[in-house]
Amino acid sequence: INSLAHYNVNFTQAISHDVNLHEAMLLYPNTTFRRDPVARTSQAQEQFLQLNFHSNPEQTLPGTDITGFVPPVDNQMWNLTSQDLLYDLDANILDEIDLLSLVTEEKFDPMEISQLFEEPDSLNSSHHCNFSLSVCDEEGAIGYSSDPVSPHYDLEGAVGGYYPESNKLCRMHQRNESGFHGDLTFHIVHDHTYHTKPDEIEPTSESFSWPGKSQKVSQYLNDTHRNLSRDEQRAKALHIPFSVDEIVRMPVDSFNSMLSRYYLTDLQVSLIRDIRRRGKNKVAAQNCRKRKLDIILNLEDEVCNLQAKKETLKREQAQCNKAINMMKQKLHDLCHDVFSRLRDGEGRPVDPNLYALQCSHDGTVLIVPKELVTSGHKKEGQKGKKKK
DNA sequence: GTGCCCTGTCATGTA
């Protein structure tokens, strides 16, 4: 604040002259680039898609006189303004894209990146922002500045002072604990975490970090350490203002509406579409495998059932064979008993080797010479061996 | 080191 007063900065000139891209974002009535992070995390997607329209356009349109947004020298007012103005005007998208290309490389080398961050030349050159206030952003800063007396305000990427080209010059700033850059006039800490859950952002005692290294690198390592999916890491690195889950589950209408309403770079749109495609396919693959497993299990059950049925049929067949053999034995015994009682006309026993018993259709039993029986059987057998 | 299993991803086909 003191520096603000001290330098007597004309924000109107600063914004309107040097920050065309974000000025356009601010002046565009339908811009959805401003979002309430609290609402984002607590409201349904259909709501956050329209968050922008809940706000009074006049409040979001500083017009040509941004002094209305520049707070008086009042800490509280400044905090409100920094939240209102700077939170979602994330000027680091392209910055993040560049970093993403580093962190998503398969051959990503943290040491190489860390060297980039450590190089004094790159640090010095990074401050050549094409910005009247010549400040650089605190990338990946978590949460708003809670220090109302902090005299450091970073307007780049906040009020909209952001050129992609200049950003390239401004990226990769070494950060320190206080977030203070010695040659910076203003420093506004704003939230790049969007909707991400606090536990995904806040470092824990378990997460490791490299002293002196960029929070970005540390965050990447933390993300990896926490097993964030690759798409989650990509989305976070590219500041995609939606969670992977939201992107995947979003109805197609809402999805298309989101793509058209929100100011998204081509790379962001491409990533979002890839995330959605991969997410959908991941679920489909899971369902497919589950289905295949169910089919296999069902087939195994069916095999078990058929095997059990086969065993039952085998047992039934054995019982039937046993019954048939018993009946044959009874028939043999019965025939033997009958022939033992039979006598021919001369009172002699009938030889069972020469005669056989034959049942007619009317139930009468005849004693037939086996010659006739065998010849008759031969005849029947020649007809088709149907009767035995 | 190797094999198996699980999971994510891609390519392709279908509705």
Added chain:
DNA sequence: TGTACATGACAGGGC
């Protein structure tokens, strides 16, 4: 034509 879904094939990681 775009989208969702299903599925085979492949790769990578874990055990």
